[in-house]
Amino acid sequence: MLRPLTLVCLTAWPAMACETALLLSIDVSGSIDSADYRLQTEGLSAALSDPEVAEALVRGQVALAVVQWSGTAQQDLALPWQRMLTPGAVTSFASRAAAMPRAFKGSDTAVGEGLRFALSQFAAVPDCTRQVIDVSGDGQENAGFTDARARSEAVAAGVMINAIAIEEPGPAFPITNYYRNWIISPGGFVVTARGLRDYAETLRLKLLRELVTTIG
Structure with a gap:
């Protein structure tokens, strides 16, 4: 007969549940030129590689995916879901x-169509406690015109929408105000990057706000 201690040693510890399914949805519409696109992807890579962000991703067993979106019927799951286990x-x-x-x-720039496509991806990660769309872009919707409807669908599904507004230098914040008024969900937030060269640091701080506060 095995002693209780032996039984404990032979029992596998249950895996930690997925804390957050985080879908990073990036704008690749006509206003994003090739240099801007590279700044966006390299900024995304740099933000994820930040030691504090990486630690939070692993600690929460976060599931990540990346969607690229542009006009109507132009959405792509660029990087499928992957669990950040290590x-x-x-x-x-x-x-x-x-x-x-x-x-x-x-x-x-069909923001609403991009949101709807992003929303449909969460069926693949039903075990995650939170589901978050992290959308970034530098323009207001000019095609499709489904942004308000898409936000309502996300709210009904319990999916949070946060945003990064990419603004031109200057005193005005038209994209920030658009995302705040029409895109983010109740309880969500929008942060502002002043140009794409500010994107990596803005995203890093945004990820920490989304992940560290929740997990901690």
Whole structure:
């Protein structure tokens, strides 16, 4: 007969549940040129590689995916869901993000269609406690015109929408105000990057706000 201590040693510890399914949805519409696209993907890779962000991703067993979106019927799951179970998984995902090819070029900005496509991806990660769309873009919707409806659908499904508004230098914040008024869900938030060169640091701080506060 095995002693209780032996039984404990032979019993596998249950895996930690997925804390958050985080879908990073990036704008590749016509206003994003090739240099801007590279700044966006390299910024995404740099933010994920930050030691504090990487630690939070692994600690929460976060599931990550990346969607690229542009005009109507132009959405692509560029990086499918991957669980951040180890530091190596984060490093691998960050490297793939930096190298991923652009799915679309030179088209409209259908924010709502991009949100709806992103929302449909969460069926693959039903065990995650929280589901978050992290959308970034530099323009207001000019095609499809489903942004308000898409936000309502996300709210009804219990999916949080946060945003990064990419603004031109200057005193005005038209994209920030658009995302705040029309895109983010109740309880969500929008942060502002002043140009794409500010994108990596803005995203890093945004990820920490989404992950560290929740997990801690």
